[in-house]
Amino acid sequence: MASHLRIRPLEMSDIPRVTAWARAEDFAPGAGDVAIYRHTDRQGVWVGWLGTEPVGCIAGIRYNAAYGFIGLYLVVPEQRGQGYGLQLWKHALEHLADLPCIGIEASADRLDDYAQWGFEPASPTTRWQRIASDADPESGGPLPTGLRLLAGQEIPAMAVQAYDAQREPSPRPHFLADWLQHPAGSVLALVDEEGRCHGFGRIRPCLLRRGEGWRIGPLLADSPTLATQLLAGLIHRHTGVVLIDTPGANPAATPLMEQLGFHPVSRTVRMYRGTAPAVSLADVYGLACLELG
Missing domain, CATH: 3.40.630.30 (Gcn5-related N-acetyltransferase (GNAT))
Structure with missing residues (x-):
């Protein structure tokens, strides 16, 4: 006992x-x-x-x-x-x-x-890995007309919060504010001329079992094309092992990871007790962290 x-x-x-x-x-x-x-x-x-x-x-x-x-x-x-x-x-x-x-x-x-x-x-849920290098492009191509790629303090926090709340299982304003304002790593967001968010992501240093690397998450975007723009910007200048956890509920996530040279390293299963969230995860390309969903 x-x-x-x-x-x-x-x-x-x-x-x-x-x-x-x-x-x-x-x-x-x-x-x-x-x-x-x-x-x-x-x-x-x-x-x-x-x-x-x-x-x-x-x-x-x-x-x-x-x-x-x-x-x-x-x-x-x-x-x-x-x-x-x-x-x-x-x-x-x-x-x-x-x-x-x-x-x-x-x-x-x-x-x-x-x-x-x-x-x-x-x-x-699939964890993907890629080895980033200095040869990786700085961007994923030209931005669509009317969108800007903003970083750090330029990002309109309330627009990002509103975007996240419509695409995650439950609004998480306190967690997200701490997560995106943490000084480690980088945050990028795609914002239109009216200040509305069309995607955002964060990359942060992480501790691997052996050595160190980078984890991307969250990564949310209106489309695979915009997710590619964010990923390219986040990975740029962050060389070494890069990890990202994608939800199977977004059918576009796996082909995008494969297209960008990531390979799967592990899988888990999202489970719920009670009434499962009804929100679609079709715009979620990377989870913030597996430990807190």
């Missing part, structure tokens, strides 16, 4: 340890990711302790009164098989129990496990 875990909210001092755990599991955590998870829901990221020894973590983030997501779920290898993961899992589920929908990303070998808790598969 497992000893009882003391499960407490993640503190700032825990972030380096949790980031190292995520790196060892090949989650490829981005710079600043875990701190943003904590800021999105201060009571929604936890570390499990056996006495003075931390042994695992989980996130159960409430985006709003309608939607939450469970991720960053792990137990250190030497403590697995003793029920500590189950205690963390139940704690996160209880935190989100009153929400009409909860999402997770599941590996293929865990689908039956999560189904026992009421989760149903929705669509596959």
Whole structure:
């Protein structure tokens, strides 16, 4: 029988340890990711302790009164098989129990496990990789008439928030503001003459199991052509391993990744418990992060 875990909210001092755990599991955590998870829901990221020894973590983030997501779920290898993961899992589920929908990303070998808790598969998610070099073009070709490619502080934040809210499972203004304003990496947006957004994306440094690389996400655009424009701009000057996670619910994402020289390296499955979000993901070419959906 497992000893009882003391499960407490993640503190700032825990972030380096949790980031190292995520790196060892090949989650490829981005710079600043875990701190943003904590800021999105201060009571929604936890570390499990056996006495003075931390042994695992989980996130159960409430985006709003309608939607939450469970991720960053792990137990250190030497403590697995003793029920500590189950205690963390139940704690996160209880935190989100009153929400009409909860999402997770599941590996293929865990689908039956999560189904026992009421989760149903929705669509596959593919992680793609490409090695970027100085020879990559700076742009994806000429921009359509009336569109500008803006960077950093030039980007109209409210226009991006409105664009994202119409294309993601649930509005996430606090998370997105932290995500796009983080100093690590670069953010680009396509904006028309009236200030409306037609796509945006972020690239950030990440920690690979061995070495470092870059993760793109989110990446949203009106069309594959505009997604290509954003990808070219984001990848430019960011050499090395580049990762992006595409939702299977966007049928245009896979052919675009193949066309641009990415190759698949892993797959997971998006699952939901409750009423699955009705929003189309047809304009979503890259998820912000698998840990928070």
